[in-house]
Amino acid sequence: MPREKSIAERFDAYVEKVGGRLYKPNRRFLREALFGLMEKKSVLLSQIGRALKEPSRLIHTEKRLSRNLGNERYDDRAVEQDYLKLVAPILRDERFPRPTIAVDITDITKPRARKMPYLARVLDGSTKEVGDGYDIISLEAVGVRGRRLPLLSRLFSTESPEYKSQNATVFDAIATVRNHVPDNAFWAFDSGFDGGTFFMKMKEMGVDFAVRLRLEGNSRTLFTPEGKTNVKGLVESTPRLYFHRPRGTKKQNWLLQVGWVSNVHLQQQHPSSNKQTGKPGAKPYSLVTVSGGALGQEPLAILTTLEVKTADDARRVANIYLDRWGIEEANRFTKQGFDLEDVRALTWTGLKRMVQLVLLAYGFLALLVHGPRKQVERISSSFKAFGPVPEYLYYRLLEGIGGLLRDTMDGGP
Incomplete structure (x- = not known):
């Protein structure tokens, strides 16, 4: 029986896998940055420098880290691709029989920043107010029993010179990930994606997906066997006669009601349309409505x-969409666990790279979770807290991981 690898050994192997194409000084920086993020749970270079405990003065360590954070020889796309190659086999085992790929855009607000590069106006997801900051496109795979695996995270700004449009940013991220996930993966999107270009692009890709439609202010016309209507009218007229309890939940307030309408066409894809996309044979959609329980008043x-x-088909779609909410929990974890909203850098390259480094730190924790369960529970239990080890154990795992990696850092790469 092979010996179980230690956490330090797994960390060294992880850095070699995702940073294997980097120059040696860049790979050393990757290793130090990931260790510092998990040891100090902070994106600040001063905190990462403190974690390294170098004999030189902290200011010198911080300057070296800053130079490496913006180093042009560091190949971000190579790291991104090698990480995806590393995690791709997991998406083809029994824990991800048909993975749901959740896609989300979250924000980082910087209300006090004045000189950070390419600050843009963003909608703060927590306060619903517009302020200065950046957006992040994130993709995560969800499997059985809520298992998740982060896939990609990219910072973008509407003010940066490479920015073309939100659709271009989103579909570049989707195209990157799609090359590494199973062909039968199911893609799930929130209501911010339900635009005409989105439907056209997804149709061209030929993948299965679900997207939440906005009810208020949505003038989209839908064609059904009963005639044409708008989204709100169709939802209000669709009876929800079947009860549903989402998988993994036992609380009474999560008892939901579901209904559905089959053979739904979008206006630009309806066979009667004169547009090219509406020629006969366009694949119809189904509309699933879900209400009740903890969802609030709007279905x-x-x-x-x-x-x-x-x-049962409708319940399956409801489960898939509710699985997508897991990525919002992941976004909260990266923001709170690594203090991501406090990110600072002198360059645009440095800002984007730090967001990728946070993803890689989260990805290492996720790979641990997909490894030996007893090993993960030992790490989680080393953090003193009340109650059993929770299902979403990343916070506890992060609290206990730093000390286990200390030996490998003190020993050098």
Whole structure:
């Protein structure tokens, strides 16, 4: 029986895998940055420098880290690709029988920043107010029993010179990830994605997906076997006669009601349309509506490429969309666990690279979770807290990981 690898050994192997194409000084920086992020749980270079405990003065360590953070020889795309190659096999085992790929845009607000590069106006997701900051496009795979695996995270700004449009940013990220996930992966999107270009692009890609449609202020016309209507009208007229309890939940307030309408066409894809995209044979959608329980007063309207004919089909689509909410929990973890909203850098390259480094730190923790369960529980239990080890154990795992990596850092690469 092979010996179980230690956490330090797994960390060294991880750095070699994701940083294998980097120059040796860049690979050393990658190793130090990931260790510092997990040891100090902070994106500040001063905190990462403190974690390294070098004999030189902290200011010298911080300047060296800053130079490496913006180093042009560091190949971010190579690291991104090698990370995806590393995690791709996991998406093809029994824990991800047909993975859901959750896609989300979150924000980093910088209300006090004045000189950071390419600050843009963003909507603060927590306060719903517009302020200065950046956006992040994130993709994460969700499997059975809520298992998740981060795939990609990119910072972008509407003010940066390479920015073309949000659609271009999103679909470049999707195209990058799609090359590494199974062909039958199911893609899930929130209501911010339900634009005409989105539907056209997803149709061209030929993948199965579900997207939540906005109800208020949505003038989109839908064609059904009963005639044409708008989104809100169709949701209000669709009976939700079947009860559903989302997988993994036992609380009474999560007892939901579901309903559905089959053979739904978008206006630009309806066979009667004169547009090219509406020529006969356009694949119809199904609309699944979900309400009740902890969802609040407004029902969910989920448009999907899956054919929904039965209550079980509708429940399956509801589960897929609710699985997508897991990425929002992941976004909270990266912001709180690594203090991501406090990110600072002198260059645009440095800002984007730090966001990628946070993803890689989270990715290492996720790979640990997909490894030996007893090993993960030992790490989690080393953090003194009340109650059993929770299902979402990344916070505890992060608290206990730094000390286990100390020996490998003190010993050098």
